Amino acid sequence: MDAEVAPLLPPTPPAEDTRPRARPRRAETYVVAAFSVLAFVSVTLLSASALRRHYAGGGWGAHRHGARSPASAPPLLGSVPASEALTFAVIGDWGRDGSHKQTAVAGALARAAAAHDLRFVVSSGDNFYDGGVDSTGDSQWRTSFEDVYKQRSLVHAAWFSVLGNHDHLGNVAAQVDYSGLSRRWTMPAPYYTQTFTLGGVGGGADAAPGWDVQMVFIDTTPFVRDAYGKAARKLNGQKPDVQLDWLRGVFANSTADAIVVVGHHNMYTMTTSASLGVPEMRAYIEPVLLAARGKVITYISGHEHSLQHLQPYGEWGRGGAAAVASGEAVVHGASPVGGAATGEGGMDHFISGGGSKLDPMTPPSRAKAGMWLHCCGVLAVRGDTDAKSQGADSPRAVWGAESHGFYVFEVTREYLAVVAYDEGFNRIYSYERLLGGKRE
Numbered sequence: 001m002d003a004e005v006a007p008l009l010p011p012t013p014p015a016e017d018t019r020p021r022a023r024p025r026r027a028e029t030y031v032v033a034a035f036s037v038l039a040f041v042s043v044t045l046l047s048a049s050a051l052r053r054h055y056a057g058g059g060w061g062a063h064r065h066g067a068r069s070p071a072s073a074p075p076l077l078g079s080v081p082a083s084e085a086l087t088f089a090v091i092g093d094w095g096r097d098g099s100h101k102q103t104a105v106a107g108a109l110a111r112a113a114a115a116h117d118l119r120f121v122v123s124s125g126d127n128f129y130d131g132g133v134d135s136t137g138d139s140q141w142r143t144s145f146e147d148v149y150k151q152r153s154l155v156h157a158a159w160f161s162v163l164g165n166h167d168h169l170g171n172v173a174a175q176v177d178y179s180g181l182s183r184r185w186t187m188p189a190p191y192y193t194q195t196f197t198l199g200g201v202g203g204g205a206d207a208a209p210g211w212d213v214q215m216v217f218i219d220t221t222p223f224v225r226d227a228y229g230k231a232a233r234k235l236n237g238q239k240p241d242v243q244l245d246w247l248r249g250v251f252a253n254s255t256a257d258a259i260v261v262v263g264h265h266n267m268y269t270m271t272t273s274a275s276l277g278v279p280e281m282r283a284y285i286e287p288v289l290l291a292a293r294g295k296v297i298t299y300i301s302g303h304e305h306s307l308q309h310l311q312p313y314g315e316w317g318r319g320g321a322a323a324v325a326s327g328e329a330v331v332h333g334a335s336p337v338g339g340a341a342t343g344e345g346g347m348d349h350f351i352s353g354g355g356s357k358l359d360p361m362t363p364p365s366r367a368k369a370g371m372w373l374h375c376c377g378v379l380a381v382r383g384d385t386d387a388k389s390q391g392a393d394s395p396r397a398v399w400g401a402e403s404h405g406f407y408v409f410e411v412t413r414e415y416l417a418v419v420a421y422d423e424g425f426n427r428i429y430s431y432e433r434l435l436g437g438k439r440e
C-alpha cells in the first residue's frame with residue numbers, strides 16, 4: 001500500500017483474454033421481494049491468541065478472540081442439500097512461502113473444506129508476494145501454493161483465482177498458463193466468468209428448474225493508478241475499456257439468477273490504512289455493477305490485509321441492513337429501514353485479505369475525522385476523502401477484524417450466508433441475507 005492516489009485511467013493496448021461462459025437459458029424475471037436480514041457477530045472471548053483490533057457495528061476495540069469454541073458447523077451453512085447450494089471459500093493476499101501464518105490459515109481452510117463440502121476455493125488476488133511469479137516453473141508455485149495448501153480436503157478443490165497488484169509485478173501469463181499444468185489452479189484468463197447451476201435434477205414435468213449462480217472474476221489492477229497499476233499497464237498492456245465493455249456484456253447477456261463478482265481491489269473500506277484503488281474502483285467498476293443491481297448480490301475483494309464487511313448506504317438505505325454488535329455480546333440486527341433500496345436488494349461488500357501478513361486496521365486519526373460518519377448507531381467510514389460524496393453513497397461498516405482468516409460463502413435460491421474463520425478455524429463472524437424468498 002502506498003498513500004498516493006493518482007488521477008484516473010490511461011488507455012493502453014488491448015489484451016485478448018476473455019472467455020464468456022454465460023449460457024442462454026430460460027427467460028428469467030428476477031423479482032427481489034422485500035428482504036429481511038438477520039446478521040450476527042460472535043466474538044469469542046480469550047485464548048492465548050494475540051490481541052487484535054476488531055470493529056463491530058459500534059466501535060473499535062481490541063479483543064482477544066480465538067480458540068475457545070471449536071468450530072462447529074454454523075447453523076446457517078449446509079441447511080439445504082449440497083446440490084442446492086454453491087458453497088465456496090474466499091482467501092486473499094496469501095503467497096509468502098508459508099510465513100506470516102499462511103500455513104496456519106491453510107490448515108483452517110482445509111478444515112473448512114472438509115466441514116462444508118466446498119465446491120471450490122476463490123483466491124481474491126495477491127497470490128504471490130512480492131512480485132508475482134516469473135514463470136510456470138517459478139519455485140513459488142511449490143513453496144507458496146502446492147506445499148502450503150496440500151491437505152487432502154484441498155488438493156482436489158478448484159482454485160478460481162484473480163490477479164492482485166503484486167501479481168501484476170510478475171508474469172501474468174504464467175498464472176494463466178499454470179491452469180493447464182495444475183488440476184486445481186483455475187485462471188483461464190485475467191478476467192473470466194463461470195456459471196454454476198443449482199438443483200434442477202430429476203426429469204419430467206415435475207422437475208425443479210435449475211437456478212444459476214454466475215461467478216464473475218475481474219482484473220482490477222489495470223484500473224488503479226498507483227505504482228502497481230503503472231507496472232501493470234507497462235508489463236501487461238491491458239486496456240481497461242476492453243474489460244469494462246466485456247463486463248457490461250457479461251451482465252447484459254447473463255441469464256443467471258444471481259451474480260457474484262470477485263476482484264482484488266476493494267471499493268469501500270473501514271480503515272484509513274489501505275484505501276488505495278478505492279476511487280478508481282468506485283469510478284469505473286461500481287457503476288457497472290450497480291447497473292446490474294438486484295442480480296449482483298455481492299462484490300468480494302482482497303487487497304486490504306484484514307476481513308471486512310461493508311454496505312453502501314446508497315443501496316441499503318441509511319437504516320442499514322445488518323447487525324449492530326457491541327463488546328463480546330451477540331446482537332441481532334434489524335431489518336432494513338426505509339431507503340429506496342428496500343425491496344431492490346443491495347450489494348454486500350466483503351474484503352477477504354487475511355491469507356498471510358496483516359495490515360493494521362487503523363481507525364481514523366483526529367485529523368481525518370471528517371472521513372467518518374456516525375449514523376444509525378454505527379460508525380461508518382467513507383470510502384474516499386472527497387467531502388462531496390459524504391452522503392447517500394457512503395458505506396456502512398458492518399464488521400471488520402484485523403485477523404488472519406478467510407470467508408466461506410453459501411449461495412442458495414433463498415439466501416446468501418457468509419462465515420468468517422480465523423487461522424484457528426474459529427468462527428469469528430457470520431451473516432445471512434435473504435435473497436427474495438423466505439426461509440422455510
Ligand SMILES: *[C@@H]1O[C@H](CO)[C@@H](O)[C@H](O)[C@H]1NC(C)=O
Pocket residue numbers: 020021022246247248249250253
Ligand atoms: C454478449 O452477447 C453478444 C451477442 O450474442 C456477443 O456478441 C457478446 O460477445 C457477448 N458478450 C459477452 C461478454 O459474453
